[in-house]
Every structure is written in structure tokens, then in C-alpha cells.
Amino acid sequence: MFFEKIFSFGGGKPAVTPYDKSREKPGIRVGCCTGEKMAGFKSLDTGKFREVMLIQSEKDLQEFLRRYAVEARDVDQDVLEF
Numbered sequence: 001m002f003f004e005k006i007f008s009f010g011g012g013k014p015a016v017t018p019y020d021k022s023r024e025k026p027g028i029r030v031g032c033c034t035g036e037k038m039a040g041f042k043s044l045d046t047g048k049f050r051e052v053m054l055i056q057s058e059k060d061l062q063e064f065l066r067r068y069a070v071e072a073r074d075v076d077q078d079v080l081e082f
Helices: 002-006 058-067
Strands: 024-031 037-043 049-055 076-080
Touching: 024 049, 037 058, 049 058
Parallel strands: 024 076
Antiparallel strands: 024 037, 037 049
């Protein structure tokens, strides 16, 4: 059973990954020069952005929303130089 949890070959989508809603806000950083998008979470305490995945398509964005149980209306978008 342990082996199957670690190495689930084609066994469906992974479960929802929790994040601390009291300390982090979901967001997308967009590079001003390249337009590259990174999804992640911004700390409400420090303002630091924790990147979790690259967004290259609408499918990637939907996966981010599903994986972290985030509503699209709750996602902030920031244009940053990086």
C-alpha cells in the first residue's frame, strides 16, 4: 500500500494539497518582459511569494486551482520584474 501511494502510475489525480489560508494568499506572478506566469502563494506576514508551479496554459491554471482548492476569483495577479 505504501509503495502504491508513492509510485501511483496513472492512478488518477493527486489529492488536494492544503495551504495555510490564514497566512498565505494565492496569486500569479507575471514577468513584465517575458510574460512568464508562476502560480504560488504570497505570505500575508512578509509579502514573500512562494512559487509552486509554472503556468503555460489554461490547463495549467485549472490544475493549480484544483490542486490547491482555490477559487479563480481569489487569485491575485501581479506584474513583476524578475
